[in-house]
Amino acid sequence: MEDKIKEALTASNILNNINKPNDIKKVSADEYSALATEIREFLISNISVTGGHLASNLGVVELTMALHLSLNFPEDRLVWDVGHQAYTHKILTGRKEGFRKLRTYEGLSGFPKIKESDCDAFDTGHSSTSISAALGLAKARDLQKENYNVFAVIGDGALSGGMSFEALNNAARLQSNMVIILNDNNMSINENVGGMATYLGKVRTSVKYNGFKEGIERVLSTLPKGKSVIDRLRRSKDSIKRLFIPGMLFEDMGLTYIGPIDGHNIEQLLSAINSAKNMKEAVIIHVITKKGKGYKLAEKNPSKYHGIDPFIIETGEVKKKSTKSTISYTDKFAKTLVSLAEKDEKIVAITAAMPSGTGLIKFAKRYPKRFFDVGIAEEHAVTFAAGLAVGGMKPVVAIYSTFLQRAYDQLLHDVCINSIPVVFAIDRAGIVGSDGETHQGIFDISYLLTMPNMTVMAPKNGQEFEDMLTFAVNHNGPIAIRYPRGKVYSGLGEFRAPIEYGKSELLYSEKDILLLAYGNMVEVANEVRNQLKEQGYSVSLVNVRFVAPFDEELLTKLLPTHRYVVTLEENINSGGFGQKIVGFLCKNNYNDNKYIRISLPDAFIPQGDADLLRKEYGIDAQSVVNKILSEVEVSNRM
Numbered sequence: 001m002e003d004k005i006k007e008a009l010t011a012s013n014i015l016n017n018i019n020k021p022n023d024i025k026k027v028s029a030d031e032y033s034a035l036a037t038e039i040r041e042f043l044i045s046n047i048s049v050t051g052g053h054l055a056s057n058l059g060v061v062e063l064t065m066a067l068h069l070s071l072n073f074p075e076d077r078l079v080w081d082v083g084h085q086a087y088t089h090k091i092l093t094g095r096k097e098g099f100r101k102l103r104t105y106e107g108l109s110g111f112p113k114i115k116e117s118d119c120d121a122f123d124t125g126h127s128s129t130s131i132s133a134a135l136g137l138a139k140a141r142d143l144q145k146e147n148y149n150v151f152a153v154i155g156d157g158a159l160s161g162g163m164s165f166e167a168l169n170n171a172a173r174l175q176s177n178m179v180i181i182l183n184d185n186n187m188s189i190n191e192n193v194g195g196m197a198t199y200l201g202k203v204r205t206s207v208k209y210n211g212f213k214e215g216i217e218r219v220l221s222t223l224p225k226g227k228s229v230i231d232r233l234r235r236s237k238d239s240i241k242r243l244f245i246p247g248m249l250f251e252d253m254g255l256t257y258i259g260p261i262d263g264h265n266i267e268q269l270l271s272a273i274n275s276a277k278n279m280k281e282a283v284i285i286h287v288i289t290k291k292g293k294g295y296k297l298a299e300k301n302p303s304k305y306h307g308i309d310p311f312i313i314e315t316g317e318v319k320k321k322s323t324k325s326t327i328s329y330t331d332k333f334a335k336t337l338v339s340l341a342e343k344d345e346k347i348v349a350i351t352a353a354m355p356s357g358t359g360l361i362k363f364a365k366r367y368p369k370r371f372f373d374v375g376i377a378e379e380h381a382v383t384f385a386a387g388l389a390v391g392g393m394k395p396v397v398a399i400y401s402t403f404l405q406r407a408y409d410q411l412l413h414d415v416c417i418n419s420i421p422v423v424f425a426i427d428r429a430g431i432v433g434s435d436g437e438t439h440q441g442i443f444d445i446s447y448l449l450t451m452p453n454m455t456v457m458a459p460k461n462g463q464e465f466e467d468m469l470t471f472a473v474n475h476n477g478p479i480a481i482r483y484p485r486g487k488v489y490s491g492l493g494e495f496r497a498p499i500e501y502g503k504s505e506l507l508y509s510e511k512d513i514l515l516l517a518y519g520n521m522v523e524v525a526n527e528v529r530n531q532l533k534e535q536g537y538s539v540s541l542v543n544v545r546f547v548a549p550f551d552e553e554l555l556t557k558l559l560p561t562h563r564y565v566v567t568l569e570e571n572i573n574s575g576g577f578g579q580k581i582v583g584f585l586c587k588n589n590y591n592d593n594k595y596i597r598i599s600l601p602d603a604f605i606p607q608g609d610a611d612l613l614r615k616e617y618g619i620d621a622q623s624v625v626n627k628i629l630s631e632v633e634v635s636n637r638m
């Protein structure tokens, strides 16, 4: 396919004439295939440079073209579920130029953003929200007696998210039109799992959708004449519909089901979309696509090319970023958990559709019976784990910080009230970078600290992470370990005090300035201490280790000899560790101590290189040194 792409590029450049919304309508039908090829070449060449979500976008080129041929932007509303597959939508709505800066600071977002374009109907990033949002848009349209189309595009993976069913259940009662396109490529990030995936598999294979249409035509020739296949089907007797329309689950829910159709056949897509948008009720069009279509390596391994760093097109290999051989926190988690599970058969592992991202794919290979991928269902994952624990197992739930937000009540209600021993491995905690506002893991400390009985730990380096995980699987209560995206910190290896419940680790004991840091901010605090020492200051450094419960005894011992108390955390301020320390200082009348807060602001952090964002938001070592020195200076002047 690649040479065809190259050839198409030289032969004609249709994409060059598509520079604003609806320009695609100028393209003639016999150019659709060439345009699809050009879009694929555009995606592959740009994402090979910037990195991004490749396979999902390659799979929806024709679908997006058909939507843009049938709908009008920005009048019509199109909501993308997760939104990682909206690159072609952005290309067709005048944002081609932005791809050079895809997912960079102040560059084009990798997800739909209302602030970026009026053709983006709703911001997405977390899965399974599109049907709810589209239903809201459709209801608003009806109540205001407006007249535009409302479409949602949801993947088979996202459909495994409970919120999708809440919305489908509600949509069934909609007395007006909304169209849900189910983009079924039989993949989530990894293999799709669960009953819905099985059901869709049956639908896909029960009828070969090409043969399916011919079969239908034969039957329909005996029925009353109608405008289209669908209209004639709709007027058929239920029994025939039941016989021929595979998506009866949706029909039984009160939705009109169309499909399955070939998601790469623009003529079929246009026929279904144009029929569906003229119906009077909620319609679901089931399209079958291939994730990674048009790039052999991605077709063969859609998981690897779901989200990919900059890569070499010819070989598909990721361009090496750094020669540093240190492993990631994710790898460290995976290796440690496998070795712990070797010694303790009670340990079981749970992921919500992120086996690769969390590293649990290694555990799954080794202990398939003790591994559970529950689909995109974080709420269920948490309560399922609670059930496993009450049943006598030792569940370890691995969920990204941002996605665990989904399960706030399950954490509180199903785990903490009865102090059920579940381990939460919270990956991607802190700034994740390119995915931006919807994915930064900067709220977990705040939401976990509201939970009585929840122990919260954060490791200073890879070795301590291993020690904490070992401690956690034997702790008799809810316990969370939060760790960042990226490579483990291998510094401060000379400090390895045994993990003691609720106890911090005093790394350097001096006086004047007391640095209280946890997780990856201990590395920053160590650098800050070195810089302050060079300027003649006396600085103590505490590796907090336990964000909850925090080590009040050590703090009480150190406060009288340290005028400045600095907390350092990669979490928002509200509800963070710093606020707990401020509360402690106030409650115990430590009025002579000067408190300095280093944290992220109570704000949504945009996309960008993670280290650049840390500088931008003042939590890098230099910014921290500058802030402390200015506070000391002000204080000395008083």
Ligand SMILES: Cc1ncc(C[n+]2csc(CCOP(=O)(O)OP(=O)(O)O)c2C)c(N)n1
Residues within 6 Å of the ligand: 056, 082, 084, 085, 125, 126, 127, 154, 155, 156, 157, 158, 159, 183, 185, 187, 188, 189, 291, 352, 353, 354, 376, 378, 403, 406
């Ligand atoms: C609540 C939530 N959990 C997990 C994710 C991570 N995630 C992003 S895309 C994806 C798979 C989506 O599969 P599907 O909807 O089938 O889309 P496809 O990539 O196959 O086009 C997952 C699990 C997320 N974005 N939101």
Ligand SMILES: CC(=O)[C@@H](O)[C@H](O)COP(=O)(O)O
Residues within 6 Å of the ligand: 053, 082, 084, 125, 189, 306, 307, 357, 428, 432, 435, 485
């Ligand atoms: C779109 C989505 O939500 C996931 O693909 C996410 O981008 C994965 O993040 P990591 O790249 O940190 O695994």
Ligand SMILES: [Mg+2]
Residues within 6 Å of the ligand: 155, 156, 157, 158, 183, 184, 185, 186, 187, 188
């Ligand atoms: Mg899918």
